[in-house]
Amino acid sequence: MGENLGEVFSQDYEGHPLATLPLGSRIHNYRDIALVISVADGSMPTYWVEYAQARYDVKIVAALTAVMVTSYIPYLESHQLTGIVAGLRGAAEYEQLLSAPGAGSRGMDAQSAIHALIAVLIVAGNVQAWRKRRSRIGGGGNQ
Template sequence: MRFDRRYIFLAIAVAVAVPMLFPIGLPVAVTDETRQVYDRIENLAPGDVVMFSFDHEASSLPEVRPLAEAVLTHCFRRGVKVIGLALFAEGAAVGYDILKDVGEREDKTYGEDYLYLGYRPQYSAAILGMGESIAEVFPADYDQTPYEELPLGQRVKSYADIELVVSVADGSLPTYWVEYAQARYGQRIVAALTAVMVTAYNPYLEAGQLDGILGGLKGAAEYEKLLGQPAAGTRGMDAQSLAHLTIAILIILGNIIAFARWRRGKSGKEGDA
């Protein structure tokens, strides 16, 4: 018997869609990794500056937006200033939207409490360049106001004035942040990642090259729990749980079918003999 893979696709679609329509409300426990990131932000002093780099494409928005919103909300509530930027062209509009939304919701003033620099191509050059001078890499913000005319731009010249970089990513950009900003300028970095990328960055966390990793919808749900504000991450947990369970069942099912086929082949041979 050979499985038509469309049945597999259908099973996954049902596993994701049903809990979206009829939430189960599975409990979320906070892991040490998420608490580490939360504590890192919690220990910042009001007035410290955090750089948010939206290093992702529009495609991963449903997974990374809850992560970015949770950490941004925490930063603003702690009185931390935020500078946003994008190292992927598509992240530019997305990052602007997220930063503005959370900034307005938390009643923050653009230019003083946060600002958005937009996109620069050639991420390795941009990351290295900001270690020397942010204004040289981003002469103006996303709305074309000269960087050094903005109150926050006047006091933040380079990584030396930035306490932490949060790379919101769906790919390898945090590696570039580690290799260029951390290794060369000693910049501290936290990675907020899609779930699939988390294991790739565990060695960096173990080696102390990252200050923390926040991973996937689960990370967002845990962070929302710490903030006491359930949002998109918490809502997505039911769907993700059932999807994982479905894949686990499919793996077991595939092996049972393979084993049955192997047994049938073996008994067939014995019968022939």
């Protein structure tokens, strides 16, 4: 693909030859691509980094689900990724950047409320565990 896209994908899904497509006639390999935006819920951005960025220096931006974000931050820090849209929060930030609030910004209200609830539950759970341990020590138990 780095040398000639047409050798790997000679036609699109519907059988049209690549050269007859508006984009296909202008883009022959990675050198013709200014930016790749990988919208992914799997490891696809890793493949883009390994095969397109590392070998051909193509700029990659990844729109990720939140669970993937911490695995991709090192690539962002090392400039192997040009940018990251980090889950729902990233989607909301992008909407704010465009001054076009939508589903992402709307979802962040619920997201923030649930995060606050989870934080309260974590604190409550730890307080309860601490009290249990304290009462056990106070009762003379050592197990």
